[in-house]
Amino acid sequence: MSVILAIDTKPEEAKKLRVVEIYKNEVYKDVDLLTFKHTEGNAIQNLEAKNAISSDVSEDMDGAVIVRYVEFRDAKLRRKLQSVLKDMTQDYADDDLNLNDHKYRYHFLLNESFNDNLLEPLAEYIHRFLVWGALYDWYSQFGLPQAAVYGSQLDELEEDINSILRSPSIAKRPMQPFGPAKKIY
Numbered sequence: 001m002s003v004i005l006a007i008d009t010k011p012e013e014a015k016k017l018r019v020v021e022i023y024k025n026e027v028y029k030d031v032d033l034l035t036f037k038h039t040e041g042n043a044i045q046n047l048e049a050k051n052a053i054s055s056d057v058s059e060d061m062d063g064a065v066i067v068r069y070v071e072f073r074d075a076k077l078r079r080k081l082q083s084v085l086k087d088m089t090q091d092y093a094d095d096d097l098n099l100n101d102h103k104y105r106y107h108f109l110l111n112e113s114f115n116d117n118l119l120e121p122l123a124e125y126i127h128r129f130l131v132w133g134a135l136y137d138w139y140s141q142f143g144l145p146q147a148a149v150y151g152s153q154l155d156e157l158e159e160d161i162n163s164i165l166r167s168p169s170i171a172k173r174p175m176q177p178f179g180p181a182k183k184i185y
Contacts, residue, residue, distance in 0.1 A: 013111045013112055013113065014111075014112045015109045015110060015111060015112070016109075016110055016111075016112055016114065017086060017107060017108070017109060017110075018107075018108045018110055018114070018116065018119060019105060019107050019108070020105075020106040020108065020119060020122055020123045020126060021103045021104065021105050021106075021123070022103060022104040022106075022123060022126055022127050022130065023102060023103055024067075024070070024101075024102055024103060024104065025102065026127065027070055027127060027130045027131055027134070028057040028063075028066055028067070028070065029057075030127075030131045031055055031057070031066050031070070031131055031134050031135060031138070032054075032055050032056060032057055032066075034131070034135060035053065035054045035055040035135070035138065036054045036055075038053065038054070038146060039053050039054040052142070053142060053144070055138060065138070065141075066134055066138065067097055068097070069133070069134040069137040069138060070130050070131075070133070070134045071097065072137070073129065073130045073133030073134055073137075074104055074130060076133070077126065077129060077130070077158070077161070078106075080158060080162075081106070081108075081161070081162075081165070084108050084109060084110060084165050085106065085107060085108060085109070086107040086108065086109045088107065104126075104130070106126065108165070110165065114165075118164050121164060122161065122164045122165070125157060125160050125161045125164065126161060128157060129157045129158065129161065132150045132153060132154060132157065133150075133154055135147075135150045136150040136151045136154060
């Protein structure tokens with residue numbers, strides 16, 4: 001019995017570097033705005049309850065919690081996207097929040113066929129993933145039903161980000177549901 005090895009002779013597609021930057025303050029601001037609108041839109045009469053549910057990054061305690069939630073969502077996203085992120089040389093890491101860095105930077109190594117018109121939508125999807133992830137974590141800590149709303153959409157956002165980053169299929173052939181068009185004898 002002989003063994004046939006299939007060797008892929010197609011050269012790997014060239015890569016290009018693309019960078020997406022997300023402004024941290026814009027993410028924090030959106031978390032604050034959405035939690036504020038939630039408390040305003042609900043018939044919560046207790047002022048203390050409204051204050052507790054509505055985040056305010058300018059308050060030290062709320063700010064520390066929200067920043068940590070967003071950092072965690074950034075870490076989760078980077079872990080999922082590691083196959084398209086450029087390898088960065090880093091020989092040290094800690095859990096101290098770097099308050100001097102005002103942006104999240106995603107250095108993507110993408111196929112040359114990647115459509116650069118998708119960079120802006122990609123930035124928006126990443127921004128929304130960070131915001132909704134932080135909102136999911138925020139509402140989960142209170143055991144509020146809003147957590148389920150944001151949590152259910154995180155997987156879809158993650159898939160949308162992956163879909164944008166996938167290169168188009170190389171092999172596009174017409175479908176032949178009943179076999180080849182001609183019989184071969």
